[in-house]
Amino acid sequence: MSTTGPIKQARKSLLWLGVIFLISAAILVTGVLNGKTTFAPKLALDLEGGTQMILAPRVQGGATATQEQLDQAVEIIRDRVDGSGVSEAEITTQSGRNVVVSMPGVPDARTRQLIQASANMEFRPVIIAGGFEAVPEDQRTPAADLPEPTEKPKNASDTNWITPELFKQFEAYDCPAELGKGADTVHDPSKPMISCEPDTGAKYILGPVEVPGANIADSYSEMARSQQGAVTGQWAVNLVFNEEGKKQFADVTQRLVSLPGSQNQFAIVLDGTVISAPTTNSVIGDGRAQITGNFTEESAKALADQLKFGALPISFEIQSDQRISATLGADQLKSGLIAGLIGLILVGIYSLFQYRALGFVTIVSLLVSGVLTYMALVLLGWSMNYRLSLAGVAGLIVAIGLIADSFIVYFERIRDELRDGRPLPSAVEMGWKRAKRTILAAKAVNILAAVVLYIVAVGNVKGFAFTLGLTAIIDIIVVYLFTHPVLQLLARTKFFGEGHRFSGLDPSLLGVVPLYQGAGKIRSFSTEADAARGKKNASAAKEAERRQTIAERRQAASHGVATKQDDSADKDSSNG
Amino acid sequence: MANLATWGNELYTGKRSYPFVGKRKLWFAIAGVLVLLSILVPVVKGGFNLGIDFRGGSEFTVSSVEKTDVTVGEQAVLAIAADHHPSVTNIAPNTMRIQTDKLTDDQSLEVAQALASAYGVTASEVTSTFVGPTWGADVSKQALIGLIVFVVLVALLMAAYFRTWKMSLAAIIGLLAVVIITAGIYGLSGFEVTPSAVIGFLTILSYSLYDTVVVFDKIRENTAGFADQHKRNFEELVNLGINQTLVRSINTSVVAVLPVASILFIGSYLLGAGTLKDLSLALFIGIIVGTLATIFIQAPLYAWLRHKDADVVAHNKKIELVRQEA
Numbered sequence: 004m005s006t007t008g009p010i011k012q013a014r015k016s017l018l019w020l021g022v023i024f025l026i027s028a029a030i031l032v033t034g035v036l037n038g039k040t041t042f043a044p045k046l047a048l049d050l051e052g053g054t055q056m057i058l059a060p061r062v063q064g065g066a067t068a069t070q071e072q073l074d075q076a077v078e079i080i081r082d083r084v085d086g087s088g089v090s091e092a093e094i095t096t097q098s099g100r101n102v103v104v105s106m107p108g109v110p111d112a113r114t115r116q117l118i119q120a121s122a123n124m125e126f127r128p129v130i131i132a133g134g135f136e137a138v139p140e141d142q143r144t145p146a147a148d149l150p151e152p153t154e155k156p157k158n159a160s161d162t163n164w165i166t167p168e169l170f171k172q173f174e175a176y177d178c179p180a181e182l183g184k185g186a187d188t189v190h191d192p193s194k195p196m197i198s199c200e201p202d203t204g205a206k207y208i209l210g211p212v213e214v215p216g217a218n219i220a221d222s223y224s225e226m227a228r229s230q231q232g233a234v235t236g237q238w239a240v241n242l243v244f245n246e247e248g249k250k251q252f253a254d255v256t257q258r259l260v261s262l263p264g265s266q267n268q269f270a271i272v273l274d275g276t277v278i279s280a281p282t283t284n285s286v287i288g289d290g291r292a293q294i295t296g297n298f299t300e301e302s303a304k305a306l307a308d309q310l311k312f313g314a315l316p317i318s319f320e321i322q323s324d325q326r327i328s329a330t331l332g333a334d335q336l337k338s339g340l341i342a343g344l345i346g347l348i349l350v351g352i353y354s355l356f357q358y359r360a361l362g363f364v365t366i367v368s369l370l371v372s373g374v375l376t377y378m379a380l381v382l383l384g385w386s387m388n389y390r391l392s393l394a395g396v397a398g399l400i401v402a403i404g405l406i407a408d409s410f411i412v413y414f415e416r417i418r419d420e421l422r423d424g425r426p427l428p429s430a431v432e433m434g435w436k437r438a439k440r441t442i443l444a445a446k447a448v449n450i451l452a453a454v455v456l457y458i459v460a461v462g463n464v465k466g467f468a469f470t471l472g473l474t475a476i477i478d479i480i481v482v483y484l485f486t487h488p489v490l491q492l493l494a495r496t497k498f499f500g501e502g503h504r505f506s507g508l509d510p511s512l513l514g515v516v517p518l519y520q521g522a523g524k525i526r527s528f529s530t531e532a533d534a535a536r537g538k539k540n541a542s543a544a545k546e547a548e549r550r551q552t553i554a555e556r557r558q559a560a561s562h563g564v565a566t567k568q569d570d571s572a573d574k575d576s577s578n579g
Numbered sequence: 580m581a582n583l584a585t586w587g588n589e590l591y592t593g594k595r596s597y598p599f600v601g602k603r604k605l606w607f608a609i610a611g612v613l614v615l616l617s618i619l620v621p622v623v624k625g626g627f628n629l630g631i632d633f634r635g636g637s638e639f640t641v642s643s644v645e646k647t648d649v650t651v652g653e654q655a656v657l658a659i660a661a662d663h664h665p666s667v668t669n670i671a672p673n674t675m676r677i678q679t680d681k682l683t684d685d686q687s688l689e690v691a692q693a694l695a696s697a698y699g700v701t702a703s704e705v706t707s708t709f710v711g712p713t714w715g716a717d718v719s720k721q722a723l724i725g726l727i728v729f730v731v732l733v734a735l736l737m738a739a740y741f742r743t744w745k746m747s748l749a750a751i752i753g754l755l756a757v758v759i760i761t762a763g764i765y766g767l768s769g770f771e772v773t774p775s776a777v778i779g780f781l782t783i784l785s786y787s788l789y790d791t792v793v794v795f796d797k798i799r800e801n802t803a804g805f806a807d808q809h810k811r812n813f814e815e816l817v818n819l820g821i822n823q824t825l826v827r828s829i830n831t832s833v834v835a836v837l838p839v840a841s842i843l844f845i846g847s848y849l850l851g852a853g854t855l856k857d858l859s860l861a862l863f864i865g866i867i868v869g870t871l872a873t874i875f876i877q878a879p880l881y882a883w884l885r886h887k888d889a890d891v892v893a894h895n896k897k898i899e900l901v902r903q904e905a
Binding site for chain 2: 330342
């Protein structure tokens with residue numbers, strides 16, 4: 004009897020499962036020991052408590068935002084949130100349409116406003132530059148010496164914009180403190196403003212807006228070239244203006260190029276903060292400006308991106324805003340876990356009821372799936388920052404039923420094979436061969452649904468789709484590497500192989516020839532199998548003829564005989 | 580369970596057989612009426628009971644409440660936003676839900692504070708949700724896109740796997756019936772339709788087709804090479820397949836429904852409303868309807884779609900001859 008084949012195979016499969024398990028566990032334990040992760044999966048805000056805002060970008064002109072714009076929007080919002088002093092905020096895009104801002108606790112009204120405000124970029128000329136910090140009180144200009152406007156300002160660089168109040172404010176302005184508060188985006192474009200440049204540590208009084216950011220057509224970074232076209236080794240940021248911007252910029256540079264000192268600079272202001280304030284070297288009439296300086300490749304690209312995307316007036320509309328109390332989150336997690344436990348117990352009881360001892364195989368397989376899922380969640384939380392949400396917990400609970408389904412499909416197939424008169428070991432092999440196909444096809448449908456759901460889903464549902472898909476994959480692994488090999492091994496045991504009445508595979512209950520040939524005389528399945536392989540056992544053949552099975556139909560077909568349907572009743576299973 | 584096993588044996592051998600295919604006209608008529616009712620009932624009732632996510636507005640949940648007094652909450656809201664029609668409900672033990680029209684940001688913070696002091700809990704026990712009016716519509720639109728993409732992909736997948744588009748077609752038609760009937764039951768019962776429920780519907784598609792694939796796989800196996808035997812005609816083979824998988828269908832749907840039912844139970848009694856309950860409610864109805872649909876609609880529909888195929892017609896004639904001779 005060829006018992007070594009399947010048993011060897013089964014051991015190999017179990018070994019593989021062991022390897023997968025050990026590797027995952029080793030990674031996990033190493034991570035925990037190094038303090039990189041914990042043993043608990045990361046929780047989403049609805050289970051942990053906190054605030055989650057889903058923002059829909061609104062691009063001027065009603066166009067939809069591109070992924071690039073969204074990514075930039077995320078950057079802009081991240082800067083604002085970080086600037087407002089909120090730590091551990093997570094800002095991500097979702098489904099290529101929305102921006103999701105999640106943070107612990109409840110943000111104040113100011114932070115909330117900032118998050119929604121549109122990115123606002125503008126070019127303003129510098130009128131006065133100063134130090135980053137506030138001038139110490141005793142060193143400030145006395146009231147009598149404050150600059151007083153003598154006439155109406157003639158242009159944006161005119162010092163007549165500076166009123167005594169503005170100058171006093173300028174001297175008292177403390178950049179580190181002001182930036183810490185986050186940007187205040189409301190500045191009248193027709194009035195001067197005070198602004199800071201964090202990169203260089205400068206503070207300015209800026210004139211009114213001369214070129215709005217919307218007039219930038221493009222911006223990119225590249226290596227600067229000398230007049231001869233040789234690469235200078237310096238990084239530069241290129242600006243391309245549209246027609247309107249080209250004219251405006253020509254006018255500005257025309258004026259600025261001859262102005263002395265700081266007044267020669269024009270400041271690029273994003274959300275009220277100066278991101279760059281280059282000096283003007285020449286009149287630029289073609290709408291193509293190049294900013295050079297101490298750029299690295301990265302900083303040049305960052306500035307180019309800021310110019311390109313910061314100029315896009317994207318504002319955000321709050322689609323949904325949830326502030327979840329930590330208590331509610333903990334309650335929900337607890338309830339979810341209770342629901343899962345009850346579900347697991349119910350499925351376990353039903354499996355035992357339906358499949359007797361085989362039900363234990365279902366239960367243990369579910370536990371193995373549970374352990375693998377748990378490890379996957381922790382590892383994904385660590386590597387991808389995956390967070391388990393309430394909907395994700397729901398997906399896990401629903402998955403209990405879906406995973407158990409595949410065992411049922413398999414067990415029923417084995418029963419079908421037993422009904423066809425096969426001994427258990429070969430019923431397991433044949434049943435598996437058939438069930439495998441069905442399970443894979445059915446799981447493919449599940450995975451497909453999960454992927455589609457994940458891609459289109461908005462809000463919390465992504466978590467649901469994710470766990471549903473994850474468990475479908477784990478289910479396949481467990482069925483292949485655990486449930487089937489375990490059954491292969493169990494099929495060789497006396498308890499299952501001889502079809503004990505509590506095994507769930509009792510052939511007499513399944514309408515197969517009784518095992519007992521006489522008092523105390525037990526016919527073992529292995530001899531039966533041998534006999535069946537050599538020459539069809541007469542009684543089995545007779546039995547088979549009575550039944551409408553695949554095997555029989557094929558047999559009948561090959562003989563070309565047609566017998567009447569339902570010609571006999573099944574043998575009473577209790578006799579013998 | 581000896582009886583179910585014996586029953587399973589009889590179904591398997593064909594000794595006992597239910598005329599799922601034979602009485603298909605009856606099943607189709609019932610399904611047709613149900614689909615029609617499912618479309619009409621919500622229309623007559625004036626649409627679905629749409630949740631706050633579809634209407635837009637603000638919602639507060641206060642946990643750890645000791646005294647679940649509705650008027651306390653109403654007064655707290657009215658003191659801040661007099662014209663915002665609060666609806667206060669005790670959704671679960673120690674939990675109150677307060678829904679209002681859309682509040683401004685400041686109002687929303689104030690109301691949360693007011694509710695916390697009114698119910699004598701700390702501010703951290705108050706969960707607030709604000710939903711813009713377009714949110715629900717966005718979710719529905721996405722769900723609809725999801726539905727279409729999924730149906731197309733799965734139709735192709737099934738056609739490729741079963742190597743016949745007729746199985747695919749039968750599965751999809753049945754699927755649409757499942758979705759419509761489930762939605763109808765939702766509309767009839769007045770359960771609130773939330774984005775979670777909408778997603779529950781999408782998940783039903785997955786379960787329903789999963790079940791169909793399993794049954795169709797048996798049918799495919801039974802009908803493979805059907806022309807080479809003269810015992811049963813095509814229709815009888817399909818019917819045998821449904822009967823043979825009946826025990827499995829019952830077991831899998833019971834096993835699938837049990838965890839869902841436990842979420843539903845826990846969700847309703849401990850949490851009141853929310854993601855878990857809405858999702859599980861849609862799934863609970865959908866799994867049951869989906870299982871029935873496979874047996875009564877999808878499989879018989881496949882038999883019917885094939886009944887005029889040349890090979891099936893020719894085979895039927897042969898069977899008739901054989902049976903007359905016998």
